[in-house]
Amino acid sequence: MVKLVFPKDFLWGTATASYQIEGAWNEDGKGESTWDRFSHTPGAIYQNQNGDVACDHYHRYEEDVKLMAEIGLKAYRFSISWPRIFPEGRGKINPKGVSFYERLINKLLEKNIKPAITLYHWDLPQALEDKGGWLNRDTAKYFSEYASFIFYKFGDMVPIWITLNEPFVNAFLGYAWGWHAPGKKDLKGAFVAGHNLLLAHGLAVQAYKEGGYNGNIGITINVAAVYPYTNSEEDLRAVQVQDAFENRWFIEPIFRKKYPEVIWKILEKNYLSFDFPISDFDIISSPIDFLGINYYTRNIVAHDESNKFLGLKRIEGPNERTEMGWEIYPDGLYDILIQLYRDYKIPIYITENGAAYNDKLENGKVEDNKRIEYLREHIKRAYFAIRDGVDLRGYFIWSLMDNFEWAHGYSKRFGIIYVDYDTQKRILKDSAYFYKKVIEENGIEE
Numbered sequence: 001m002v003k004l005v006f007p008k009d010f011l012w013g014t015a016t017a018s019y020q021i022e023g024a025w026n027e028d029g030k031g032e033s034t035w036d037r038f039s040h041t042p043g044a045i046y047q048n049q050n051g052d053v054a055c056d057h058y059h060r061y062e063e064d065v066k067l068m069a070e071i072g073l074k075a076y077r078f079s080i081s082w083p084r085i086f087p088e089g090r091g092k093i094n095p096k097g098v099s100f101y102e103r104l105i106n107k108l109l110e111k112n113i114k115p116a117i118t119l120y121h122w123d124l125p126q127a128l129e130d131k132g133g134w135l136n137r138d139t140a141k142y143f144s145e146y147a148s149f150i151f152y153k154f155g156d157m158v159p160i161w162i163t164l165n166e167p168f169v170n171a172f173l174g175y176a177w178g179w180h181a182p183g184k185k186d187l188k189g190a191f192v193a194g195h196n197l198l199l200a201h202g203l204a205v206q207a208y209k210e211g212g213y214n215g216n217i218g219i220t221i222n223v224a225a226v227y228p229y230t231n232s233e234e235d236l237r238a239v240q241v242q243d244a245f246e247n248r249w250f251i252e253p254i255f256r257k258k259y260p261e262v263i264w265k266i267l268e269k270n271y272l273s274f275d276f277p278i279s280d281f282d283i284i285s286s287p288i289d290f291l292g293i294n295y296y297t298r299n300i301v302a303h304d305e306s307n308k309f310l311g312l313k314r315i316e317g318p319n320e321r322t323e324m325g326w327e328i329y330p331d332g333l334y335d336i337l338i339q340l341y342r343d344y345k346i347p348i349y350i351t352e353n354g355a356a357y358n359d360k361l362e363n364g365k366v367e368d369n370k371r372i373e374y375l376r377e378h379i380k381r382a383y384f385a386i387r388d389g390v391d392l393r394g395y396f397i398w399s400l401m402d403n404f405e406w407a408h409g410y411s412k413r414f415g416i417i418y419v420d421y422d423t424q425k426r427i428l429k430d431s432a433y434f435y436k437k438v439i440e441e442n443g444i445e446e
């Protein structure tokens with residue numbers, strides 16, 4: 001067996017998000033978020049579940065950091081709940097909210113675990129949503145005020161900053177399709193929200209750079225490698241359309257100061273347009289230090305004239321799928337890393353990669369062999385991408401622990417730590433011990 005050894009300082013981590021693990025939804029002065037409101041809306045979430053308690057991480061963070069140290073994590077990616085800091089989105093600060101994150105960061109640093117903070121992972125203060133949310137351009141300005149405060153408090157303690165998590169998902173699932181908070185269904189709204197999210201990102205990057213902090217700042221984009229169903233001209237064109245729509249929509253404005261042509265075509269075909277100052281791209285393209293990508297699966301597409309939106313259809317792949325129904329395709333991680341590094345020549349972190357399985361706790365153990373296999377194969381592709389020239393800096397498993405999986409509630413388990421929600425007991429799955437070994441050896445057997 002050949003040992004694949006990663007670069008010396010490669011960052012092995014796990015990822016979570018505030019609304020998915022913290023609970024304490026209305027405790028210690030926290031303001032309501034759009035996800036509090038959405039998950040309290042009957043019918044929005046599987047079995048009307050919500051994140052009111054979740055993994056109770058707000059009260060159990062010390063135990064959770066001890067488990068991270070037991071696994072040997074080098075870094076931990078988590079998000080800050082904006083309304084826990086600014087209950088109304090701006091203005092009055094909630095000192096108990098600030099104190100929680102200060103204690104969490106200090107606990108991580110005590111254990112030599114690098115904090116990697118996502119400023120926004122979809123839980124917008126409801127008070128701002130009541131003023132239009134991401135449809136209101138002012139929300140971008142309020143985001144930069146929030147970000148500036150967080151940088152002021154923690155900027156010298158935290159080396160890795162992510163402005164936004166997956167603006168595409170937030171804009172499209174939240175504003176066009178209604179599957180996520182705030183549950184709106186307005187196609188034009190998705191484009192306006194997407195633009196204001198990018199503006200927020202750029203303003204926060206400018207605030208970070210103006211603050212002279214010595215860490216690195218970037219953004220996290222969801223990506224799925226795209227392949228043609230056949231090698232026909234039409235299917236090859238469909239690949240370009242899907243790649244632009246799902247992968248490049250939020251990357252091109254940052255690196256090329258423009259939207260992909262496909263985005264304008266979608267707006268035109270739907271008789272939509274929206275106005276913004278072209279100078280926004282000067283803000284949006286403020287230089288970042290790294291690109292974060294969340295990779296889970298691939299897309300296979302074929303030309304389909306009857307699909308009036310993108311003119312294509314998605315074809316089911318032939319390989320095994322996870323509990324989310326997502327095809328397992330590790331080569332897609334290699335391919336997308338090569339493509340993105342070729343096009344933008346920027347350091348990359350894999351800020352999320354993982355799999356949901358129907359884990360069973362038996363005799364105090366969780367033998368999640370399928371998840372171990374999924375992680376092993378994707379870690380191998382990460383190694384091959386580095387071997388072939390990609391400046392890949394780190395890998396964060398989604399997720400540290402089972403948690404609230406948005407519209408799926410608690411029905412999908414992604415964690416390498418099992419959470420018994422009745423007792424809030426944490427149990428390391430076999431995948432946690434697998435990852436402990438990968439980190440100890442800084443690599444994996446081929």
Ligand SMILES: OC[C@@H]1[C@@H](O)[C@H](O)[C@@H](O)c2nc(CNc3ccccc3)cn21
Nearest residue numbers: 017165166169222294296352398405414
């Ligand atoms: O679904 C697993 C995770 C989720 O829990 C994270 O909060 C989120 O950052 C995340 N993004 C993806 C990939 N993108 C995606 C695509 C369609 C719907 C939802 C997410 C998966 N995940």
